[in-house]
Amino acid sequence: MENLRKRIYLACPHMGGNEINYVMEAFAQNWIAPVGPNIAKFEKAIAAYIGVKHVAALTSGSAALHLALVLLGVQRGDEVIASTLTFAATINPVVYMGAVPILVDSEPDSWNMSPDLLEEAIRDRIKKGKRPKAIIPVHIYGMPANMSRIMEIANRYEIPVIEDAAEALGSRYRDQPAGSFGKLGVLSFNGNKIITTSGGGALVSNDEKLIDKARFLSTQARDDAPWYQHSEIGYNYRLSNVLAGIGLGQMEVIDERVKRKRALFDFYRKQFYDFEGVEFLAEPDGAHYSNFWLTCLTVDPLKCGVTRDEIRLALEKENIESRPTWKPMHLQPVFSACPAYVDGTSDRLFEFGLCLPSGTGMTDEECQEVSRIMQSCFKVVF
Numbered sequence: 001m002e003n004l005r006k007r008i009y010l011a012c013p014h015m016g017g018n019e020i021n022y023v024m025e026a027f028a029q030n031w032i033a034p035v036g037p038n039i040a041k042f043e044k045a046i047a048a049y050i051g052v053k054h055v056a057a058l059t060s061g062s063a064a065l066h067l068a069l070v071l072l073g074v075q076r077g078d079e080v081i082a083s084t085l086t087f088a089a090t091i092n093p094v095v096y097m098g099a100v101p102i103l104v105d106s107e108p109d110s111w112n113m114s115p116d117l118l119e120e121a122i123r124d125r126i127k128k129g130k131r132p133k134a135i136i137p138v139h140i141y142g143m144p145a146n147m148s149r150i151m152e153i154a155n156r157y158e159i160p161v162i163e164d165a166a167e168a169l170g171s172r173y174r175d176q177p178a179g180s181f182g183k184l185g186v187l188s189f190n191g192n193k194i195i196t197t198s199g200g201g202a203l204v205s206n207d208e209k210l211i212d213k214a215r216f217l218s219t220q221a222r223d224d225a226p227w228y229q230h231s232e233i234g235y236n237y238r239l240s241n242v243l244a245g246i247g248l249g250q251m252e253v254i255d256e257r258v259k260r261k262r263a264l265f266d267f268y269r270k271q272f273y274d275f276e277g278v279e280f281l282a283e284p285d286g287a288h289y290s291n292f293w294l295t296c297l298t299v300d301p302l303k304c305g306v307t308r309d310e311i312r313l314a315l316e317k318e319n320i321e322s323r324p325t326w327k328p329m330h331l332q333p334v335f336s337a338c339p340a341y342v343d344g345t346s347d348r349l350f351e352f353g354l355c356l357p358s359g360t361g362m363t364d365e366e367c368q369e370v371s372r373i374m375q376s377c378f379k380v381v382f
């Protein structure tokens with residue numbers, strides 16, 4: 001029988017309503033060209049929200065990561081440390097630079113870069129003759145990494161941090177917004193993120209020179225001359241004024257979106273409270289405040305009598321999207337030769353982890369249906 005209910009997605013764009021007005025304004029004033037007033041307003045809104053002084057709105061989070069590495073002067077053959085449990089977009093720009101990604105495993109509680117393994121990796125790389133040029137911790141699924149320890153280690157070894165906060169707008173660690181800890185922070189406004197400009201990203205920093213330079217590089221590195229003159233290699237990475245209009249509307253509802261994501265997490269967790277063998281990616285302690293971009297859990301098949309994939313397929317049969325958690329980069333064919341400092345944590349998370357539908361537009365009934373279908377998969381095991 002055909003399933004007539006509309007598909008429940010992992011995460012969908014969710015407009016607040018005002019986006020269209022900013023876009024229409026751009027059309028009315030013919031600010032369709034890349035430049036225009038929405039861009040500066042959007043940058044200001046982000047800066048205020050995460051408490052950094054300077055923001056450059058760009059075409060994607062990937063572009064922001066690429067420019068961050070350019071700004072830090074990463075050269076061919078340099079090494080850059082990054083979380084292994086992430087999306088490939090964190091690592092690809094390292095390779096664009098001709099640099100070598102050094103992959104570091106997660107800690108079991110936050111799923112983010114283990115400070116202990118980070119320090120081990122730094123020491124070992126220095127012993128082998130190379131001081132890493134940058135560290136890229138990721139706040140995976142919105143859960144903030146242990147930034148106190150990561151920053152302490154990075155500062156001690158004098159290595160700059162690029163925070164990949166692509167999934168973590170609205171998250172905080174010890175009350176400080178994700179994205180505002182490192183020398184540079186990266187945000188994404190891709191269609192599946194907590195707010196979207198359909199496609200977009202930003203580079204943020206308290207260092208005005210870095211962000212000025214990012215704007216310069218993102219608009220083809222034109223020198224100050226009446227003709228097109230270039231002394232450096234540039235990029236076409238600036239966010240358009242039309243898309244910045246969508247972003248302005250989305251920034252009006254960011255707090256509501258975070259609230260709803262957190263409520264979805266609370267709902268799912270309650271549903272599985274007494275299910276032995278089910279563990280959620282939850283805030284390890286009061287220092288972590290997550291935007292819960294996606295609610296994730298691990299399923300121990302020995303205790304639950306069901307595997308992650310059986311649950312995923314049961315949901316798919318009902319036209320509900322769920323997804324295995326990120327396959328770590330050290331397990332990816334394209335990055336398998338990268339040096340990796342791993343202890344099996346992210347391997348296990350990948351084996352047992354599942355991301356649940358977490359769209360802020362989901363109704364309570366839809367959430368109930370998702371958890372009902374999931375629960376019907378479980379068998380009591382003695």
Ligand SMILES: *Cc1c(COP(=O)(O)O)cnc(C)c1O
Pocket residue numbers: 059060061062063086087089090138164166167187188189190200201
């Ligand atoms: C989405 C994402 C990116 C890349 O952002 P785009 O805007 O899609 O280029 C980078 N890192 C992580 C962790 C992401 O989830």
